[in-house]
Amino acid sequence: MLKSNIRRFRFIFTVYCALMISLFSVMNIYGMNYRTLEVNFSGIIIDLESNEPVEGAAVHILENDLFSTSDKNGKFNFSEIEEMIYSVEISHVAYKTKKITIDLSDQRDRAIIIYLEPKTIEISQIVVSTEKPRTLFEDMEESSNVLKGRELEKALGYNLAATLKNETGLAIRSMGPAPARPVIRGLGGDRVVISEDGGKTVDLSATSADHAVTVETFSVERIEVLRGPQVLLHSPTTIGGIVNVVRNEIPTERQNNITGNIGGYWETANSGLLGSGVVTVPVKNFSFRGEFSHRHAGDISTPIGTLKNSYSDNLNMSAGAGYIYDFGVLGFSYRNYELDYGVPGGFVGAHPGGVDIEMIRKQFNGKFIYNFESGLFENLEADFSRVYYRHKEFEASGNIGAEFRILDYLGRVQLNHRQIGFLTSGSTGISAEYRDFNIGGLVFTTPAKLLNLSAFLFEHFTTGNFHYEFAARYNIDKIDPLHKIYDDKLGQIKERNFSTYSFSFSTMYQLSEVVHFGANISKSSRVPTIEELFSRGPHLAAYSYEIGNPNLPDESGLGVELFVYHKFSNFFFNFNLFRNDINSYIIPRNTGEKNYQTFLSVYQTSSVDAVLQGFEGQIEYSPYDFFTISANISYTSGKYADNSKNLPQIPPLKSTLELKFSYENFSVSSGLEGASSQRKVDDFEQPTSGYIILNSTAQYSFQSGDLIHNISLNLDNIFNKEYRNHLSRVKSILPEAGRNVRLTYKMFFVL
Amino acid sequence: MFLYKNISLYKVSLAIITIILSAIIISCSEESDPVAPQEDHFEAIGVVLYNSGIELASILRGETNDTLHAPLGEISDHFEVKFYNEDETIIDPPGTEHQTLSWEIADTSVAEVWQHPGEEGGFEFHLKGKKVGTTTLELFVLHEGHRDFRSGLFPVKVVE
Numbered sequence: 001m002l003k004s005n006i007r008r009f010r011f012i013f014t015v016y017c018a019l020m021i022s023l024f025s026v027m028n029i030y031g032m033n034y035r036t037l038e039v040n041f042s043g044i045i046i047d048l049e050s051n052e053p054v055e056g057a058a059v060h061i062l063e064n065d066l067f068s069t070s071d072k073n074g075k076f077n078f079s080e081i082e083e084m085i086y087s088v089e090i091s092h093v094a095y096k097t098k099k100i101t102i103d104l105s106d107q108r109d110r111a112i113i114i115y116l117e118p119k120t121i122e123i124s125q126i127v128v129s130t131e132k133p134r135t136l137f138e139d140m141e142e143s144s145n146v147l148k149g150r151e152l153e154k155a156l157g158y159n160l161a162a163t164l165k166n167e168t169g170l171a172i173r174s175m176g177p178a179p180a181r182p183v184i185r186g187l188g189g190d191r192v193v194i195s196e197d198g199g200k201t202v203d204l205s206a207t208s209a210d211h212a213v214t215v216e217t218f219s220v221e222r223i224e225v226l227r228g229p230q231v232l233l234h235s236p237t238t239i240g241g242i243v244n245v246v247r248n249e250i251p252t253e254r255q256n257n258i259t260g261n262i263g264g265y266w267e268t269a270n271s272g273l274l275g276s277g278v279v280t281v282p283v284k285n286f287s288f289r290g291e292f293s294h295r296h297a298g299d300i301s302t303p304i305g306t307l308k309n310s311y312s313d314n315l316n317m318s319a320g321a322g323y324i325y326d327f328g329v330l331g332f333s334y335r336n337y338e339l340d341y342g343v344p345g346g347f348v349g350a351h352p353g354g355v356d357i358e359m360i361r362k363q364f365n366g367k368f369i370y371n372f373e374s375g376l377f378e379n380l381e382a383d384f385s386r387v388y389y390r391h392k393e394f395e396a397s398g399n400i401g402a403e404f405r406i407l408d409y410l411g412r413v414q415l416n417h418r419q420i421g422f423l424t425s426g427s428t429g430i431s432a433e434y435r436d437f438n439i440g441g442l443v444f445t446t447p448a449k450l451l452n453l454s455a456f457l458f459e460h461f462t463t464g465n466f467h468y469e470f471a472a473r474y475n476i477d478k479i480d481p482l483h484k485i486y487d488d489k490l491g492q493i494k495e496r497n498f499s500t501y502s503f504s505f506s507t508m509y510q511l512s513e514v515v516h517f518g519a520n521i522s523k524s525s526r527v528p529t530i531e532e533l534f535s536r537g538p539h540l541a542a543y544s545y546e547i548g549n550p551n552l553p554d555e556s557g558l559g560v561e562l563f564v565y566h567k568f569s570n571f572f573f574n575f576n577l578f579r580n581d582i583n584s585y586i587i588p589r590n591t592g593e594k595n596y597q598t599f600l601s602v603y604q605t606s607s608v609d610a611v612l613q614g615f616e617g618q619i620e621y622s623p624y625d626f627f628t629i630s631a632n633i634s635y636t637s638g639k640y641a642d643n644s645k646n647l648p649q650i651p652p653l654k655s656t657l658e659l660k661f662s663y664e665n666f667s668v669s670s671g672l673e674g675a676s677s678q679r680k681v682d683d684f685e686q687p688t689s690g691y692i693i694l695n696s697t698a699q700y701s702f703q704s705g706d707l708i709h710n711i712s713l714n715l716d717n718i719f720n721k722e723y724r725n726h727l728s729r730v731k732s733i734l735p736e737a738g739r740n741v742r743l744t745y746k747m748f749f750v751l
Numbered sequence: 752m753f754l755y756k757n758i759s760l761y762k763v764s765l766a767i768i769t770i771i772l773s774a775i776i777i778s779c780s781e782e783s784d785p786v787a788p789q790e791d792h793f794e795a796i797g798v799v800l801y802n803s804g805i806e807l808a809s810i811l812r813g814e815t816n817d818t819l820h821a822p823l824g825e826i827s828d829h830f831e832v833k834f835y836n837e838d839e840t841i842i843d844p845p846g847t848e849h850q851t852l853s854w855e856i857a858d859t860s861v862a863e864v865w866q867h868p869g870e871e872g873g874f875e876f877h878l879k880g881k882k883v884g885t886t887t888l889e890l891f892v893l894h895e896g897h898r899d900f901r902s903g904l905f906p907v908k909v910v911e
Contacts, residue, residue, distance in 0.1 A: 399898070403787045440787035442898065488837075596796040596812040597900050 038080040039104045043112040044750065045074045045090060046708065047149065052221070053259075053750065054116055057092040073257045073750045090114055096569075113703035115665065137228065137460070137469050137506060139567070148222035153712050153744055154669075154697050156217060156265070158272070158297065158312075160194070163217045164243065166673060167225060168574075168632040169616040171651035175209040175542070175729040177270065177300050177737070178312040178341035179357075183727060184225070184241045185578060186612050186636035186650045190529060191240030197249055198234065200433075202387040202408045203361060207531045209729045210542045211391070214337045214361045215245055216293050216316040218263070218276045222246045228520055229471035229504040233414070233427060233458050236473050236502040239524040239559040239580045250331035250367045251280055251287035251322035258282070263746030269716075269737040270310070272297035289320040289333070299342075303722040303738040307730070309342035309354030320365075328369040328379060337361040344730050345543075355401065359391035378416045378425075385410040393441070402539060403440040408433065426459035437530050444537035445548070446483040446493055448530045452476070465510040472503040477527045481534055481550075489547055490536050498554050500525035508565070516565040524557040524580075532586055532605045538598040543729075545595035545602045546588065552607050557582035575617040581641070585610035589648065590684040601684075609641035612650075628660040637680070648682035651675075652690065652726055665701040670694065678726040686732060691723030706751060712744040793845040793892050797835035798902040802828045811835055813903030819888060821862045821878035823911045832874040832890065834900070844874035845892060845899075852876065853893040858886035862907050880909035 041061075045054040053074025060067050061078065063086050068076040083104045091097040095116035104110055147155055147163065157163040161172040161180035173188050174180035184192050190206035194213055205213040217223070226242040234242055260279035266272065276293035295314040299306045320333030338360045345354035366384040387408040393401045414429035435450040458471040477498040486492050502525045508518035528549075535548035559580040566573045584607040593602040618632035633655040638647035658671030674692035681687050696715045701708065717723075720739040724731040797811035800819070807830065808817035821827045832852060836842045844852070851872030854864050861884040865877045878888075888907045892900040 395898070399893075400787050401898075405786050438786045442894075594812075596903075597794055598898075599813055599901060599903065 039083045040077070040079050040109040041081055041086075041102065041104060042075070042077040042110070043114055044703065044706070044708065045070045045076065045092075045114045045116055047095075048115040048117045052149070054092060054095065057090055057095070057116065060089045060091070062087045062089060072253075072255050073259060075257075075750065090116060092116060094118060111703065111705060113665070113701070113708055115701075137230075137467065137508065146222060146224045150667075150699055150701070150710060150712070152220070152223065153710060153746060154699060154714065156712075156742075156744060158270075160213050160215045160217050160223070160243065160245070164223065164225070166632075166656045168618045169576075169634045170225065171634075171654065171727055172725060173209060173649065173727040174725060176307065176310045176342065176344045177297070178310070178339070179205070179210050179212040179343065181205050181213055182243055183649075183651060184227075185239075185580070185614060185616075185634075186638050186647075187240045187580075188649065188727075191237045191526060193231075193235040193237070193240070193242045195234060195242055195244045197247055197365075198244060199365065199383055199385055199412075200234065200410060201245075202363070202385075202406060202410070202435075203359070203389050204391065204404055204406070207529055208539060208542045210343045210355070210357070210393075210539075212312075212339055212341060212357070212359065214339060214359065214389070216276075216295070216314060216337070217245070218265070218274055218295075219278050219291050219293050219316070220245045220247050228506050228522075229458060229469040232456055232471035232473040232502055232504055233429075234431075236454070236475050236500060237524050237526045238471075238502055238504045238522040239557045239582070247291070247318075249289065249291070249318055249333045249335065250320045250329075250365060251289050252324065252329045252331065252367070252369065254285065254287060254324045255280065255282050258751040259749065261746055261748045263710075263744070265742055265744040267297075267740055267742035269740035270297040270300040272742075285323055285325050287322045287324060289318075289322075291318045292316070300737050302735045303720045305734065307344050307734045309344050309356070312339065312341035314339045322367070326371075328371040330368050332364065332366045335361070335363045335365075337363075344733065353396035355396075356394040357391055358394070360389070362388045376417050376420055378418050381412075381414045381416070381429075383410075383412045400441045402443045404443075405438040405440075407436040409435075422463070423459050423461050426457070428455075428457045430455050435530075442538055445531065445535045445546075446481040448479055448481045448534060450480070450530060451478045467508045467510065469506040470504070472501065474501045475499065475525065475527070479527075479530060479533060481530075487536060490534065490550055493534060493550050496528075496533060496550070498527040500527060500554050500556070514566055514568045516567075518563050518565065520559070520561040520563075522557075522559040522561075524555075524559060524582075526555040526557075526586075528552040528554070528586055528605075532588075535605065538595065538600050543600060544588075545598055545600040547602060547604045549605045549607070552586060552605065553584045555582060555584050555586050555607070557585075570622040571620070573617065573619040575615070577615050579611070579613040582610045582612065584608075585647075587648065589682065592684045610638060610647055611641050612636055612638045612647070626662050628662070629658070630660070631655065631657045646680040646682055648685050649727055650678070650680065652678035652688065666699070668696070668698045670696040675726070688724050688726035688731060691721060693721045693723060694718045706749060708748040710744075710746045710748070712742075714740070714742040714744070716740040716742070793834075793850055793894065793899045795834035795836055795842070795892070795900050797839070798890055799833045799835065799841055801831040801833065808905065809835075810903050810905060811839065815903070815905060818906040818908050819878060821880035821907060821909050823880040823883060823909055825879065826865055827878040827880075830876050830878070832876070845894075850892055850894045850899065853891045853898075855889045855891070856886055856907070857888075857904075858884070861886040862888075862909050864888070878907065883909050883911060885909070 045057045047054050054070055055072045057070040059076045068078055070076045085103045085105055088102055089099050095118055155163050158177050159180050161182045164170050164182050165172050169185050171183045172180050173183050182192055194201045203214040204211040224244045226244055231238045231242050258281050262277040264275040274295040278291045280289045293316045297312050299308055300310045315338045318335040322329050322331030340358045343355045364386045368382040370380045389406040392403045395401050410433045412431040414427050416427045431454045433452040438447045439445050453476045454473055456473040460469050479496045481493050484493055502523055504522040506520040508516050510516050533548050533550050533552055535546040538545050557580050561576055561578040563576040586607050588603040588605050591602045591604050595602050614636035616634040620630040622628040635653045636650055638650035653676040656671055656673045658669055660669035672692055672694055675690055677690040678688045698713045701710050717739050722735045724735045799809040800807045808819055832844055834842050852874050856862055861882055863879050865879045886907050887904040889904050890902040891898045
């Protein structure tokens, strides 16, 4: 019985086992088949405007209710999901929600790139991320005065000024293609501060038209034009502005992956070639960043010939490291910038063959950020820079005609606070600069030392529908010339001391969620530069004999601005009216005389009372998702206050109009760029004719694996129109560049 | 908080800091190259040319009514160079060895400047005609490679 039962049990067990094995086998087979029916779906979410990864975006697969969130590098991943066609919704508080359909039914893993468009809606105090605008003022600044991502790649020009040339309110002062500098609302020189990651760029570009800006634009992340109260955090000249280039040279954020980009461009107008690479490597709590670029450009071709001696060669390298911990950041960086370029000659007062310039800037930066976990203060930022700048101007024979050397030390401490009473946010701090300025060659200007000490305050607050920003700055400047002598042209050369103050107050009234009115009133100050005080002698590459004025007072301006700002999902416009009354406006004026030792035109620095006023506006309208029309216009009038005669070097009315078609990752745009004639000129200044030129751009982005590729094709001045920039010192010999084709490629990687 | 967490992190940090400090030291050593000196510039607004105390030609503020003559294939009379200062007073040439006379002839196939061996750069010269024709001569005071002064253009005529 037992044996029978055992046999029966054995049979049943054997059958059971066989069935189970079969079942397992079938399940296994099905299982294997099931896995073959599973695919991986991953991707990277990118900001449509900035090309930066979007962190914290929610990726929702609607069919099976699966969620993933993009990491710091914009990456998300779904593993082993059933192959089929899915609807995916991507949402983020700062971006428009996007729905896409993804076909995973072909048994292949998918990695895609998803572009999110930043929201263009009302935001008052929404803090969407540390990198997004936090206040209405910042939102307006971001909308109208920032170039980044693909827009930056599209606008990319020969240099910083050329890249910004179509921005509202900006013009270019130049002396050939390489030495060019932005001018804001007719104000140039050091009334427009150029900075990198918030730190002042030390070079001599503000002092003379032949001196280039030592900033390479291809490797930057964004360029922002700052105006209003926030300017006083860095500079006392609030009626001008700041052009800030953002690179994050010292990494301040921890990341999980190696990121970077490599790219380059080729263009026809000057046979220009550029190669560039940027990489950021995280190692535990450290983040290291390296950057390299090399640009070569030959003489530029114009519709009526080649502008001889307009070449340039640039080598740019930097290395930075940041130690990022709970307390904050400790970091430093080193940059080496070298630029050789030609200043064209061949016009009255110029050397026939032009002048060659070699310049180098070596800069060491240190940064410390300490974050307070709680309490009134948010963080403490401290920055230090040591800059060595030198440039030599060579005659055609190879002899040095002029030489300039700067050794500059800059330090800055800023304390940022959280809400205190009615003050929503704000900063206060001190800064210092010590400059040792040496001059050699055929320039008789005395070497000098400069010391600047400043204290500043910036606050933001809101009451009801009113938003306010206020800033103040107090400066002490000491300029100490090496040779305190009596000079027959300048008079007594002596030490100068200045104490000046500036303030700026902005208010914006929120009429509705999308319409805002505002006003700004600013008291600006500026002390004369060493060159304005003590210049005396020929300036080889500027083709001028410069005579300063050791008795110049400080420049003081009162600026008033009214603006209206409208921002809706498909419509944006911004219109500004401004007036700046400037006492002791310091300008070098062509006296009409010649120096008969050198046969150069004599430019005498003088201070006059001046009024600069004008308007600027920009509009962007997207009636359909695929189509956008945008335009801007800028106008400045500059007059001497006492006789209403015209100031020199005032840009003419300028405007742009662009139509843009976009489909998925492809866009094409065409636009007109033009300026009116400028007949309102100073004595001995040449008028300039107006012009309109046609430009066009096509851009395409695609992803392969972890790489994102951006390609831009620009056609500039398509009809090869002859036109001249009123603010160009060489406009009398040759016009601006002729037809130009530029092909730009940039590849972003996240490893 | 500021202490390194482990030895590998310490090594990485040390390596990076060493590299950057090395770069700074190297770059600082390149900064010791002195700036070209400025002192003792010579200032004038014109030139007078003499031969044995007799004025042959002059140029003031770049303007002249005189023409220099050079015989074809031969050396001209001796030109002694003096200058006008800003008060239009005639002054001697600079006396330092760092300031020398230099010149540019627009068409060097027509004429050339000749100086006695051992007196190159001195403020005396001759002209030598190379072919019949006209050209221009501009005189400079060269100082440490810079042109302290330029005269403007003297017409030069080469005759048989």
